[in-house]
Amino acid sequence: MTETQWKPLAGVDRECFACGWENPYGLQMTFESNGEQLRSGLTVKERFRGWSNLVHGGILSTILDEMMSWTAIHLTQRFILTKGMNVSFKKPVKIETPLIISGYIKERISDRKARVVAEIRDEAGDVCALSEGEFVLFTMEEFGSMGVMPEEELTEMAAAFS
Numbered sequence: 001m002t003e004t005q006w007k008p009l010a011g012v013d014r015e016c017f018a019c020g021w022e023n024p025y026g027l028q029m030t031f032e033s034n035g036e037q038l039r040s041g042l043t044v045k046e047r048f049r050g051w052s053n054l055v056h057g058g059i060l061s062t063i064l065d066e067m068m069s070w071t072a073i074h075l076t077q078r079f080i081l082t083k084g085m086n087v088s089f090k091k092p093v094k095i096e097t098p099l100i101i102s103g104y105i106k107e108r109i110s111d112r113k114a115r116v117v118a119e120i121r122d123e124a125g126d127v128c129a130l131s132e133g134e135f136v137l138f139t140m141e142e143f144g145s146m147g148v149m150p151e152e153e154l155t156e157m158a159a160a161f162s
């Protein structure tokens, strides 16, 4: 894949803890897609540390959940909920160092479900953490009837996916 095939994805929820660009307490993740995978460059701030200069494992799990969620949404064009996820921590991740997070769909289990993988790599290209999750996929109408978000936000979000 050449660099020109990667396109930035529009933000959709300004207050989301992981991707909200107006949430001063959040991670403020951004995403790009090449149509087959998603990726995100991120430097985790000191306030998300666990032990001393290491990123907290719960934060790494959030980063992976967010990457898998955006991957599921953009590559299936459906609304999603995370049904479950497994995380493996392979190498400690330092705060304030550049990371690359990526995600892809491992298996479209059914019309209703997808298995998605995400990983976090450090500057050396080593995999520091990885996850596999099962995502339940919904149409906009189904998602609307679940009361997850107001109708106008739902329509705005659906427009941003495509």
Ligand SMILES: CCCCCCCCCC(=O)SCCNC(=O)CCNC(=O)[C@H](O)C(C)(C)COP(=O)(O)OP(=O)(O)OC[C@H]1O[C@@H](n2cnc3c(N)ncnc32)[C@H](O)[C@@H]1OP(=O)(O)O
Pocket (backbone or CB within 6 Å): 012, 013, 016, 019, 065, 066, 069, 070, 073, 080, 081, 082, 083, 110, 112, 136, 142, 146
């Ligand atoms: C651009 C992105 C910006 C924002 C990204 C944010 C990403 C954040 C991602 C998350 O972290 S989401 C929050 C954490 N996850 C949750 O809160 C999910 C809570 N769990 C549930 O709501 C339900 O357990 C779940 C929808 C996951 C279904 O779980 P089940 O245990 O019922 O799973 P099962 O395998 O039995 O069911 C799949 C079934 O879902 C069914 N289903 C459940 N609720 C439904 C519903 N309300 N409407 C329609 N179908 C529904 C559906 O029928 C489908 O059946 P089929 O496979 O037979 O078609």
